[in-house]
Amino acid sequence: MTGERLTTTATRAWSRPLLTALDRLEHWPGPDRLASAVRGAVRAVPLGPARDVLHGLPLGHPLHPLLVQVPVGAWLSAAVLDCLPGRGRQQQVLIGVGLVSAAPAALAGWADWAELPPGQARVGLVHAAANLTAVSLYAASLTARLRGRNASGRLLAAAGLAAVGAGGALGGHLSYRQAAGANHAEAVPNIVPQDWTRIGAVADFPVGRPVRAELAGVDLVVVRESGGGIHALAGRCSHMAGPLFDGEVADGCVRCPWHGSVFRLTDGWNVRGPATAPQPAFECRTVDGHVEARLRRPHAGS
Numbered sequence: 001m002t003g004e005r006l007t008t009t010a011t012r013a014w015s016r017p018l019l020t021a022l023d024r025l026e027h028w029p030g031p032d033r034l035a036s037a038v039r040g041a042v043r044a045v046p047l048g049p050a051r052d053v054l055h056g057l058p059l060g061h062p063l064h065p066l067l068v069q070v071p072v073g074a075w076l077s078a079a080v081l082d083c084l085p086g087r088g089r090q091q092q093v094l095i096g097v098g099l100v101s102a103a104p105a106a107l108a109g110w111a112d113w114a115e116l117p118p119g120q121a122r123v124g125l126v127h128a129a130a131n132l133t134a135v136s137l138y139a140a141s142l143t144a145r146l147r148g149r150n151a152s153g154r155l156l157a158a159a160g161l162a163a164v165g166a167g168g169a170l171g172g173h174l175s176y177r178q179a180a181g182a183n184h185a186e187a188v189p190n191i192v193p194q195d196w197t198r199i200g201a202v203a204d205f206p207v208g209r210p211v212r213a214e215l216a217g218v219d220l221v222v223v224r225e226s227g228g229g230i231h232a233l234a235g236r237c238s239h240m241a242g243p244l245f246d247g248e249v250a251d252g253c254v255r256c257p258w259h260g261s262v263f264r265l266t267d268g269w270n271v272r273g274p275a276t277a278p279q280p281a282f283e284c285r286t287v288d289g290h291v292e293a294r295l296r297r298p299h300a301g302s
Helices: 002-027 032-044 050-055 069-082 089-113 118-146 150-177
Strands: 197-201 211-215 218-224 230-234 248-250 253-255 262-264 270-272 281-287 290-295
Touching (some): 002 118, 032 089, 197 218, 218 290
Antiparallel strands (some): 197 290, 248 253, 262 270
């Protein structure tokens, strides 16, 4: 037991400065003006439907983490070859592949970043700066190698790999500590009851308006149609937990007021990003003037 306590104490002592620095970065408003300008520029790019592709909507999860595997893998492979004698051109090819594939990965990353709240956006800017540093170092490494300066090329590549590692660590913090890109509605099916549950009187739900209701402590957005049909979805957006009950209803869908994700009321399917996961949907029925709901399984999106 004493050994376990010592190990735990040493781990905490080692990790505390790093976590403290990241926590301070999340709450430091210094980059906010720059972030606002960059966010406006990213959102102004006329990407059309390609923006949803960059978010990863067709995959059902963010595209950026998938795309970054290519440059990171290529650069790591080049580092391994740099440790072996008699190699040269292979590293150049791998570094070049990494540089080319970094472009689409960056595009997807910026598309996601533009829809993040301030705390995540601050960390995201430093993450992007680390990755840009890595790209610059690898570009310099490739240039040096092409000019025959292999020793300099190896040193620059080693520095680039260190920058990639720092960027990856920040990306992990964004994904796992700050839950950027995570499905914020994933837990709903596991915590709501499976049986029909009363959520309010029919009169509590005006026609055509999104209304907040509650089912076993879970927020719902409920919309009653003019023909009498009633639809209910998990009330917090899967993208960043935005309040769908404060959103707009149009064409059989509800639009999140925070980042514009659009979900189909009939089954919760996400028809527009940045949300990449659908909303948990609920069946509704009317009993004695009251609305009852239960979870719909599975999602019937198409």
